[in-house]
Amino acid sequence: MLLAIDAGNTNVVFALVEGGTIKARWRIATDARRTADEYAVWLSQLLALEDFQRSDVSGVIIATVVPRALHNLQTLSRKYFKFEPLIAGQGAAEWGIRLDVEEPHAVGADRAVNIIAAHALHPGDKIVIDFGTATTFDVADFTGAYKGGIIAPGINLSLDALVTAAAKLPRIAIEAPATNSVIGRDTVSQMHIGIYWGYIAMIEGLVARMKAEIGRPSKVIATGGLATLFEKQTQVFDAIEPDLTIQGLAMLWERAHIAE
Incomplete structure (x- = not known):
């Protein structure tokens, strides 16, 4: 089985993948100081x-x-699994897609991997929205080429900034408001409305602006831990793929080994 590791700004996700099927997945808070030995005990x-x-x-x-x-994750692979790991975007695991942007070297690994998986699963033009530490909107055309996108503050970052900067505002859970009303009657409901409905808006x-600029029908694929939070309150998503990044990593692995 393949061990696919996706190290994001907030969490590191470990997943076992066999035959394209995810057999298990676990996540741990990202800490660049965490050693290979610590990862090994936990995993x-x-x-x-x-x-x-x-x-x-x-x-x-x-x-x-x-x-x-990266170094400690590489050490984890070498010391405890006895494999030299593939690094997404490097060597045998080169992207295999065209990064048609001004700074292709600066495209985040997770965004490129998401595009690879989204293109394989959903042919045609597409917009991939990843709800993570930041919320990213990525555009790929019908050939699978990455054309650019948007980086916006993640919903957790937005809420943290609001609570930190406004002394009297309480910390609230990120969840759908109790009703569809957008006129709150108390402080907490007004915060829920602002964060939740503001984010949907x-x-x-x-997405509407991106589709107009693309000029062709485009599917919208959502991924990331918070994607399902918005699913019932908007019709903007054509598909939700919770494990898009892991799926993309598995595809990169398969491609690298077929090429050998």
Whole structure:
């Protein structure tokens, strides 16, 4: 089985993938100081809880947007799984898609991997929205080429900034408001409305502008942990793919090994 590792700004996701199917997944808070030994102790226990062993892993691939975390993840692979890991976007795991932007070297690994998976799963022009630490909107054309996108503050960042800057505002959970009314009757309901419906308005508004600029029918694919939070309150998504990044990593791995 493949061990796919997606190191984001907030969490590192570990997933076991076999035959394109995700058998298990776990996440841990991102900490660039966390050592390979610490990862190994944590991951070994989780593997055992789901009746897996380290020896079940036949390869490792890593995507990261946290450069300082890469060394320890590589060491984890070499020391505890006995494999030289593939690094998404490098060597045998080159993207294989055209990054048609001004600074292709600056495209985040997660965004490129998402485009690879989205293009394989949903042919045609597409917009991929990833709800993570930041919310990213990425455009790929019908050939699979990455054409650019948008980076916006994630909903958690927006809420943190609001609560930090306004002394009297309480910390609230991110959830759909109790009603569809956008006129709040108390402080907490007004905050829920502002964060939740404000975020939906941003998503719908940006997608509408992107579609108009693309000029062709485009599917909207959502991914990331918070994608399902908005699913019932907007018709903007054509599909939700919770594991798009892991799927893209598995596709990169397969492509690299077919090419050998």
